[in-house]
Amino acid sequence: MTQIRMVGFAGSLVLVVFAAILHWTPWAVADRASLTIVSYGFLFTGFMGAWLSFPDGFSINRKIAVIMLISLVARMLMAGVPESDDVYRYLWEGKIVRAGESPYRFVADHAHYAVYRDVYWEKMNHRDKLTAYPPLAELIFAAVSSLAYSPWAFKLVFIIADLCVVALLVLMLRRYALDVRNVLIYALNPLTLFAFAGEAHFDVLMILAIMLSVFCAERRAYAGAWLFLGMAIQIKVIAIVLIPFFLWRCNWRYCWLLLVPLLVPSLYFLGTLHNMLQGLWEFGGMNAFNGPVHSVINVALQGQTVWSIFIVAVLFGLIMLSTIRISKNPVKAAYLLISALVLLSPVVHYWYILWIIPFVALYPALSWLVLSFTSGLYFVSLYSVQQEAAWHLPEWAMWWMWLPFLLVLVYELRFFAVSGLQPETDWGTPKTLAIIIPALNEQDRIKACLAAVCSLNPPADEVIVCDGGSIDLTPALARQMGASVVNSPPGRGTQILAGVRHSHSDVVLVLHADCVCEKPVGQRILDVLKCNPDVVGGAVGQRFTGSGIYLLVIEMLNDARARLGGASFGDQGQFFRTAAINRAGGYPGYPLMEDVELSLRMMRVGRTVLLDGGIHNSARQWQQGSMKRIWLILKLVAVFRWNRLLRRDVTQKLYAIYYNRK
Structure with missing residues (x-):
């Protein structure tokens, strides 16, 4: 499968390159709007493919090198996207700052600045408004424009800053013992590539400062945390929402x-800085555009903007208080607070969503990836520009941009409602690991499975084979290889439950008898639980021993489901803290669908993760009739989930259907 994954990965990168090169062609001039939307679709497809088919077998250093290389190349190619007209304000205001003027003194079209007018002033937007950029941002504009008075200077600086964000995310993922390929959620996200390498929005500087701040706070380097937070606020004022949590x-x-x-850059503009407040009000104030929650409230209140803003402010205050109460982790708290800020804001441009995406690389969520895709509809606005009309985003585009995301988000937030917003649990550092193997007449495969388990480094504290009444040599072979054997009635969940009750370890890894695990699997499980005290379990990640494009697709879909929805299957190597599962009601002793129920119980009490693979299992069940098998599994899972909502146990019936059909 290694070669097949490499082909899939390379094909996905080809899509990314193709999408980026489109912006260097004459088509980009002839029909920019259509080309941008097509390019966005190809970019998103390539990004998802590259993330889910990232090759196995690389050392960690080689993985990082590959990620940084493709991040650099993608940004260089996406630099062909025309810059935003915001860049012209960066250039012109940087120019007058270098000339000793203050951009806060007058609006840009004031006669006082007539001597400084140039081609970028002509292209600049909102010349009739005072600037809203803080002093440090203005000084950065002056420094960058001094390198070269061209939009390309800003593109270059922002690409470098963006690569620094990518590198910092890699460092954080390694610190948390998580899969570094998740950085591609940010690094190859079409939102990132369009906003920073393409249109050159300066928000990347604020993102870098915020990520440095929360990284320092998480490491308890509080001096650096507060300094970087101040820098983030001095680049874009919205970072001020993190101050209450930090206090x-x-x-x-x-x-x-x-x-x-906050003070040092402000001294340069001390006499005129008070006008920045007016600029902030003019650009924000009572304006409303594309805010998903605010827009609904405003329509319900028949356009009473003041009351709409008051309500979203109260909602944000409640979310802030809840976040301070439930979360001790500054990274997760920043994720929650900035997400709430974007969703409740009256004005949301597509690059505002990027304030959140770095955190999604650390806490993958389907909802934000759905929004990353639907945000491509924002570029429908280019049709109005192309027709030389006023810039306009149709209302239908806003609805289709937000509605799929909000539906998925509501589904994801159901576990917050179940938990009652209780403070997150610190589950501590696990010390012991048990491996539980359910088996029934597996004499041809149990030896390979146990041989791999015995080679784990360090070795597992307990190895338990749960036999469901084998009539072959399975129990004898298991005892011969040093495993404890527990007898149980047949049924995978029933057998595993017997093993869990026999075990005394802090953590359990469930391994199917036709699976083989790699040597570091046990240590990686303990490491990820040690580095993430809020994680209650998850899955290792599975690879088929056979080859074929359809098997790769199944692997990718399994990975996507486990990473984004937390719902792993048993053959992916599920692991869990026994204390957490006991709190959730114990291991589900179902004859079938025990893996689905286990995932749901884990998500009810904490966070789940997917590691970067390490379980190799047989493709015997997929060799023939793979589409029928996929359809059967989907149908059984749907029946189980529906009946679960109705509090009905149909697992015995599903067990009979599944094994009669197999």
Whole structure:
């Protein structure tokens, strides 16, 4: 399968390259709107394919090198996207700052600045409004425009900053013992490539400062956390929403350091800085555009904007208080607060969504990937520009941009409602690992499975084979290879439950008898649980021993389901903290669908993760009639989930259907 995955990965990158090159062709001039939307679709397809088919077998350093290389190449190619007209304001305001003027003194079309007018001033938007950019941002504009008075200078600087964000995310994923390929959720996301390498929005600087701040806070380097937070606020004021959490959770004794980056750049503009507040009000204030929650409230209140803003402000305040209460982790808290800010904001441009996407690389969620896809509809607005009319995003495009995302988000948030917004549990550091293997007449495969288990480094503390009444040599072979054998009635969940009750370890890995695990699997499970005290379990990740494009597709779909929805299957190597599962009601002793139920119980009490593979299992069940098998599994899972909602146990019937059909 290694070669097949490499082919899939290379094909996905070809799509990314093709989508980027389109912007260098004459078509980009002839019909920019259509080409942009087509390019966005190809980019998203290539990004998802590259993420899910990332090749196995690379060392960690080689993985990082590949990720950084493709991130660089993708950004260089996407630089062909025309820059946003915001860049012209960056250039012109940087120019007048270098000339000793203050951009806060007057609006850009004031006669005082007539001597500085040039081609970029002509192209600049909102010349009749005072600037809303903070002092540090203005000084950065001046520094960058001094390198070269061209949009390309900003594209180059923002690409470098963007690559720094990618590198920082890699560092954080390694620190949390998570799969580094998840950084591609940010690095190859079409939103990222269009907004920063293409249109050159300066928000990437704020994102870098915020990520450095929460990284320092998570490491308890509080001085750096407060300094970087101040820098983030001085680049874009919205970062101010993190201050209450930092005061509560990030050692308020260091908060005075926030004043250093807030005050030092401000001294340069001291006499006119008060006008920035007016600029902020003019650009924000009572304006409303594309805000998913605010727009609905505003329509319900028949356009009473003041009350709409008051309601979303109250909602944000409640979310902030809840976040401070339930979360001790500054990275997760920043994720929740910035997500709430974007969703409740009256004005949401597509690049605002990128304030959240770096956190999605650390906490993958289907909802935000759905929004990453549907946000391509934002570029429908280019048709109005192409027709030389006023810039306009149709209302239908806004609905289709937000509605799929909101539906998925509501589904994902169901576990918050179940938990009652209780403070997250720190499950501590696990020390012991048990491997439980359900088996029934597996004498031809059990030896290979146990041989791999015995080669784990370090070895498992317990190896338990749960026999469901084999009439062959399975129990004898298991005992011969040093495993404990527990007898149980047949039924996979029933057998595993017997093993869990026999075990005394902190963590359990469930391994099917036709699977073989790699040597580091046990250590990687313990490492990820140690580095992430809120994680209750997850899956290792499975690879088929056979080859074929359809098997690769199944692997990719399994990975996507486990990463984005938390729902893993048993052949992916499910693992869990026994204390967490006991709190969730114990291991489900179902004869079938025990893996689906286990996933749901884990998500009810904590976070789940998918590692980067390490379980190799037989493709024997997929060699023939693969489409029929896929349809059968989908149907059985749907029947199980529906009856589960109705509190009916149909697993015995499903067990009979599944094994009669197999």
